[in-house]
Amino acid sequence: MTATTTTATAPGTLVVGDLQLDETSGQVTRAGEPIHLTPTERDLLTYFMRNPRRVLSKRMILDRVWRGDRGGADGVVELYVSYLRRKIDKGRTPMLHTQRGLGYVLRAS
Numbered sequence: 001m002t003a004t005t006t007t008a009t010a011p012g013t014l015v016v017g018d019l020q021l022d023e024t025s026g027q028v029t030r031a032g033e034p035i036h037l038t039p040t041e042r043d044l045l046t047y048f049m050r051n052p053r054r055v056l057s058k059r060m061i062l063d064r065v066w067r068g069d070r071g072g073a074d075g076v077v078e079l080y081v082s083y084l085r086r087k088i089d090k091g092r093t094p095m096l097h098t099q100r101g102l103g104y105v106l107r108a109s
Helices: 039-050 058-065 073-088
Strands: 013-016 019-022 028-030 033-035 096-099 103-106
Touching (some): 019 039, 039 058, 058 073, 058 103
Antiparallel strands (some): 013 019
């Protein structure tokens, strides 16, 4: 098991590097510190954590997280990725990266 692979340490728990998400309770921690996310931010993070090191396009994210609701289109994805970055990467080594022209990728250092 490598730090960039999603693993389940307990039923319903996703782990990528030092980032953990308990899908049952919705609790998120990074390096043991709790991170408060909105339901939409949590859905977005869950999608990234289920697909570590995979570049996810804005269209893929819209289809999965917003389930085809194109209300804000690409702008809503950019907005929520920025919210998520501020929360999970704040003061730490960044995990959420932009791949110009392709989308976004979650990976541990």
